[in-house]
Amino acid sequence: MLSTEMNDRLARVGPGTPGGELMRRYWIPFMPAGMLNEDPVQKVRLLGEDLTCYKDRSGDIGLIGNRCMHRAVDLKWGIPDEHGLRCPYHGWLYDAAGVCVEAPLEARTDMFADRLKLDAYPVKEMGGLLFAYMGPSPAPLLPPWDLFVWPNSVRQIGYVTLEANWLQCQENTGDPSHGVWLHGYLFKYALEKMDDQDRLANMSDSFMKQGVGIKDLYANETEYGMEKGVIFSKELGAESDHTSRHSTVIFPFYTEQNAAGAPWSEFQIRVPIDDYHTYHISYNCYAAPPGVEAPKQDVIPYYEVPMWDEQGRPILDAILNQDFIGWWAQGPLTDRSQENLGRTDIPVVFLRRQIDEQIQIVEDGGDPMNFFRDPATMPEILYGGGGPAEAWQNPEWASKDLGLSRNTRLQYHKGGAEWESDRFGPAVPLVAELHRRIEEVQASTKS
Numbered sequence: 001m002l003s004t005e006m007n008d009r010l011a012r013v014g015p016g017t018p019g020g021e022l023m024r025r026y027w028i029p030f031m032p033a034g035m036l037n038e039d040p041v042q043k044v045r046l047l048g049e050d051l052t053c054y055k056d057r058s059g060d061i062g063l064i065g066n067r068c069m070h071r072a073v074d075l076k077w078g079i080p081d082e083h084g085l086r087c088p089y090h091g092w093l094y095d096a097a098g099v100c101v102e103a104p105l106e107a108r109t110d111m112f113a114d115r116l117k118l119d120a121y122p123v124k125e126m127g128g129l130l131f132a133y134m135g136p137s138p139a140p141l142l143p144p145w146d147l148f149v150w151p152n153s154v155r156q157i158g159y160v161t162l163e164a165n166w167l168q169c170q171e172n173t174g175d176p177s178h179g180v181w182l183h184g185y186l187f188k189y190a191l192e193k194m195d196d197q198d199r200l201a202n203m204s205d206s207f208m209k210q211g212v213g214i215k216d217l218y219a220n221e222t223e224y225g226m227e228k229g230v231i232f233s234k235e236l237g238a239e240s241d242h243t244s245r246h247s248t249v250i251f252p253f254y255t256e257q258n259a260a261g262a263p264w265s266e267f268q269i270r271v272p273i274d275d276y277h278t279y280h281i282s283y284n285c286y287a288a289p290p291g292v293e294a295p296k297q298d299v300i301p302y303y304e305v306p307m308w309d310e311q312g313r314p315i316l317d318a319i320l321n322q323d324f325i326g327w328w329a330q331g332p333l334t335d336r337s338q339e340n341l342g343r344t345d346i347p348v349v350f351l352r353r354q355i356d357e358q359i360q361i362v363e364d365g366g367d368p369m370n371f372f373r374d375p376a377t378m379p380e381i382l383y384g385g386g387g388p389a390e391a392w393q394n395p396e397w398a399s400k401d402l403g404l405s406r407n408t409r410l411q412y413h414k415g416g417a418e419w420e421s422d423r424f425g426p427a428v429p430l431v432a433e434l435h436r437r438i439e440e441v442q443a444s445t446k447s
């Protein structure tokens with residue numbers, strides 16, 4: 001349980017709020033870069049601010065306030081100029097620093113040119129995503145988190161706008177036991193309601209089995225975030241005494257499933273639009289192991305992950321969609337003063353404390369976790385979980401049993417994608433081709 005004050009401190013993200021000030025210390029991914037090729041002027045809402053992102057005719061990208069300073073026209077309808085964006089109404093021109101540099105119908109602009117400046121934020125591109133920095137200067141380095149930069153891979157970017165505060169989404173990563181019900185029993189229930197006998201017959205019981213023999217949960221701070229998992233006990237019914245590590249948390253809003261170099265890996269990025277909405281990015285990287293060449297992509301493709309079916313009911317027969325519904329169903333900004341936590345929430349409590357501590361560091365004038373300044377100490381690839389997916393980088397991978405036959409995430413060429421939300425994405429045929437090549441190498445090594 002949290003007090004209402006603490007709930008607001010951690011969850012709210014508008015300008016001047018404690019959580020919002022923390023968020024303003026990070027480069028925040030806000031859009032697939034490819035979207036500007038489709039329409040060079042896009043509406044963006046980030047940390048409670050309405051903005052316009054544009055690519056001008058010289059190819060430079062700007063992110064500026066959305067209301068023209070003349071008479072408040074929404075610059076989403078603006079015209080890209082050689083350098084900057086023009087308001088469609090009377091042609092006032094704004095550069096990437098937000099400065100109004102021209103008012104073509106005015107005889108004298110020297111009267112106001114100096115003081116007319118919209119909010120403006122620097123933008124960088126990495127891994128097919130655009131990132132904005134909305135905090136104090138100088139901006140930190142843009143960290144090359146592994147999935148954004150790992151070579152020889154297929155990628156795709158899924159996005160969805162959720163009516164749910166970002167922290168609800170991120171707390172899901174501090175919750176390693178939810179899969180039993182949300183991805184196990186709920187999945188089964190959804191397939192029953194759809195009368196999908198095929199998938200019911202093929203459904204793995206691995207999620208549901210994780211509900212048996214839970215003794216405790218653990219959570220520890222790591223260099224870039226936290227690690228957590230479930231401790232199982234044979235005495236309580238588990239197959240053996242063992243510990244199962246859950247996905248990686250990269251502070252403040254990333255979750256990493258698997259690691260770079262694995263045939264399937266994913267960043268789930270919980271981008272705060274405002275206090276009540278999250279722009280959720282599922283960033284998939286399907287890496288080729290040594291000796292296999294991934295199909296080429298010129299632009300990283302993107303897609304909106306569908307959330308509702310034709311009847312307006314939530315789509316529940318895909319894993320990430322089940323998470324979406326879990327977060328959304330907690331309400332736009334969940335009231336944590338009313339919750340009742342159990343032992344399975346230990347990592348959630350850890351995650352909240354970590355956010356509170358990092359907010360405090362910012363309040364005290366310091367640099368929070370994952371704020372990088374020194375290019376000399378920045379590696380080419382930053383591994384959120386500590387390193388690449390080792391087993392798959394072993395040159396001998398093809399002769400080892402790495403679960404190729406039983407893990408649906410390596411079987412997209414045989415319909416494995418049908419369990420996942422990334423099945424809606426445009427790169428799935430390429431991923432299927434990659435998985436086919438992987439299987440071919442493995443088969444030839446074993447024969």
Ligand code: FES
Binds near residue numbers: 087091092
């Ligand atoms: S309203 Fe934008 S130029 Fe007039």
Ligand SMILES: [Fe+2]
Binds near residue numbers: 172
């Ligand atoms: Fe989940």
